[in-house]
Amino acid sequence: MEEALANVGTKYTDEDINQLAQRHFDNTQLISSKWASELSNLRETQKREFKEWIKKVHEDSQTNSNTPSYVQRLRAMSSGLPDAEEEERQLQPSRLEESFTIHLGAQMKTTHNIRLLCTDVLDLCRHKTHTVGGVVIPQPQRLQTAMSLYSNSLCGLIMLVDNRLNSYTGMKRAFSRVCEQSTDFHFSDLDRRFYLIEEEFIKANEIRSQRVSNEDGDVVSIKSTGSGISANSSSSDAQVKTANYKLNNGDFYITEHSNLSEVHVVFHLVCDDSVRSGDISSRHPAILSLRNIIKLCFRYDIHTITIPLLLTHEMTEEMTIPWCMKRAELVYKCVKGFMIEMATYGAQESRTIQFLVPRGLSEDMFMNISNMLPTIFRLSNPVIHKSGPNSTNSI
Known part of the structure; x- marks a missing residue:
């Protein structure tokens, strides 16, 4: 891309630049989708392992056997770790x-x-x-x-x-x-919660937006109906819709x-x-x-x-x-x-x-x-x- 932009008009045409940019965008989207899928699968695997670990700890806590519990075995493993090397000791910012x-x-x-x-x-x-x-x-x-x-x-x-x-x-x-x-x-992940919060904000703005003004400065009364929001003036529909998404x-x-x-x-x-x-x-x-x-x-x-x-x-x-x-x-x-x-x-x-x-x-x-x-x-x-x-x- 850098070479093409530096030689545009001589070695590369505008059409070449557009095709290169489109290919770059497609490759970026493909790679991003691939790693997003990998991360999603990894999170689900970790959640499943965490759930199984919780069950295992609970089962061990309910049994009265003489064998060491799962938590005790984990503590023994952690206490057996070697001391940190000098280069591994990170000073925390004060x-x-x-x-x-x-x-x-x-x-x-x-x-x-x-x-x-x-x-x-x-x-x-x-x-x-x-x-x-x-x-x-x-x-x-x-x-x-x-x-x-x-x-x-x-x-x-x-x-x-x-x-x-x-x-x-x-x-x-x-x-x-x-x-x-x-x-x-x-x-749930942050994007999912943002989606749920957005739905709640729409409901909240419908409740508090009882009166709005249209483009001419006239006051338009808003009332709630079974199908959502209705206004006495059709010219304010876009404004009401925008207000419902506004923080x-x-x-x-x-x-x-x-x-x-x-x-x-x-x-x-x-x-x-x-x-x-x-x-x-x-x-x-x-x-x-x-x-x-x-x-x-x-x-x-x-x-x-x-x-x-x-x-x-x-x-x-x-x-x-x-x-x-x-x-x-x-x-x-x-x-x-x-x-x-x-x-x-x-x-x-x-x-x-x-x-x-x-x-x-x-x-x-x-x-x-x-x-x-x-x-x-x-x-x-x-x-x-x-x-x-x-x-x-x-x-």
Whole structure:
């Protein structure tokens, strides 16, 4: 292709270029289809083997034989692995982190954990594998996340996306690749869930689109019928159909995962360029959606939730020091208010809120944002008690 483009008009004609491009496209499609089929078959095989493994473990746990159980044999095999070679020891990238313990509420105080992280959002999803003696061994974090999949202490993550329900561009494409790095044994693949979510969005938009405006600015009343949506004006049919597939700013959809590193549930929050403005308020759609997401976390046992503190996943030119401090203060105060509100009817259980700032933030800015947190949240200070014949009690 490069040779043809460099010699077009002399050695190759436009027709030759078109034929070459068509052949290249057909070959690419053929190869992509082949490997997609191979990966699909591999996933189904792994799911079947996982199901058989679960049955085997359950059967061994029910028998009272003197022979070692299946799990014990696996532990013996893992303990017999050789030590990792020097070149196999991978240093994990360090990330800035600060942790706090806070109290919320006046009379009925609840204790929560607050953590400030500076890392890439996908680092919370991506597994860090390493090899020992040539054998790929996952990190212990993967086992911990898998064991808590059906527990009452789930982990959630808020990811900012655009208003298109696909995995073709930007952060959504990178997240899709992370999900495809290993087989999900409990949930369907991402494309299948997007298809189901799209159907639910159509129903949701039909419910909330009670009134729309046509091209002339006239208000058109929409009513639901047995066959779908009908409008009083035929000129608005295309607009209504388009609106049914549209994601608005502040909408979010949820996907569940069993093959991510530190996350079970991902809230895909739709945000537009308005979040880059320095004067958004607590009534912004993204802020209001944080309230709804925290409400779901309190309702459905999601005890750890990661929130992008600056409502962005990357640093840009307009994110100056005053901009970052103002945005961090806004999100801090709003999240504090939402948690106090939810605790009035939720269980008095400890939660962990992780505020995530983009990688690339300077250490000075990170410390400034960290120092702001104690001024907004009430920290839990330890009580120091000294006992002795010549000592007094002090706090």
